[in-house]
Amino acid sequence: MTSKLYFLGVCFLLFACESNERAVNEEGIINNMNITNLYGDTFPWNGIAARHLKRWDVETEGLIPVKTNNNALAIQAMDKIEEVMGVAMFDRTSIADVPNDEITRGLIISEGTAMGPGGVVDKNSCGMVSKNIGTTSYPTSFYSENGTINTVLYVHLSSSKCTASLEVAIHEFGHALGAGAHFNGFGHGDAINNDFWNVLYNLYKNDIGARENQLTIDKIK
Numbered sequence: 001m002t003s004k005l006y007f008l009g010v011c012f013l014l015f016a017c018e019s020n021e022r023a024v025n026e027e028g029i030i031n032n033m034n035i036t037n038l039y040g041d042t043f044p045w046n047g048i049a050a051r052h053l054k055r056w057d058v059e060t061e062g063l064i065p066v067k068t069n070n071n072a073l074a075i076q077a078m079d080k081i082e083e084v085m086g087v088a089m090f091d092r093t094s095i096a097d098v099p100n101d102e103i104t105r106g107l108i109i110s111e112g113t114a115m116g117p118g119g120v121v122d123k124n125s126c127g128m129v130s131k132n133i134g135t136t137s138y139p140t141s142f143y144s145e146n147g148t149i150n151t152v153l154y155v156h157l158s159s160s161k162c163t164a165s166l167e168v169a170i171h172e173f174g175h176a177l178g179a180g181a182h183f184n185g186f187g188h189g190d191a192i193n194n195d196f197w198n199v200l201y202n203l204y205k206n207d208i209g210a211r212e213n214q215l216t217i218d219k220i221k
Contacts, residue, residue: 023185023194026217032183032199040214042181044138045103054147054215055178055203061150063091064177065106067098075110077169081177084197084220085204089177103152107176114156125159127172147209148179167191174190176202194221 001042018166024032032146068074076091095103113133114125121138131139132154142151157164171191177200182188185195
């Protein structure tokens with residue numbers, strides 16, 4: 001299995017569970033990849049590398065460092081992602097004891113700090129990704145012109161009014177790895193289902209910077 005493997009900053013609020021619905025075909029997978037990643041004309045993408053694939057460069061820059069803060073749900077989510085992808089994606093040790101403000105690349109798990117639009121915390125505030133605690137925005141320049149994500153992102157799980165499920169945790173990791181806008185099976189309907197897994201797998205199977213006509217698609221679910 002090819003080991004090409006990647007995240008973001010608005011709040012995406014969810015309850016649904018993973019389903020066993022029949023997944024879309026290869027054309028549908030490409031369409032979902034365009035919606036959430038390649039087009040690059042919706043949040044959190046800022047137009048850089050538009051029409052090109054964007055993700056973390058795990059091949060040359062190494063696995064994605066994660067400061068788990070011993071959050072059991074985040075660890076379960078990472079385990080599931082690596083199981084489905086068939087390769088290691090996360091470095092769980094190198095920044096474990098590094099102060100947050102000294103981390104220059106990777107994901108920081110923050111428990112209980114999820115917010116909705118405008119900073120509102122309500123029953124839908126189950127998870128989000130952003131540049132820091134207390135904001136729903138992303139870093140100004142979190143990826144490069146060639147499509148490489150290289151930044152620090154906070155993965156917020158749960159709030160004072162909502163406890164995140166495993167599916168929500170995986171969904172938020174999906175944003176942090178390079179999924180932007182929601183699509184059917186990723187926030188529209190289910191938090192995640194097989195259509196999500198097919199998109200995530202193919203984001204990391206294909207090269208950073210690839211255009212739609214350069215994609216090779218494997219349907220794994």
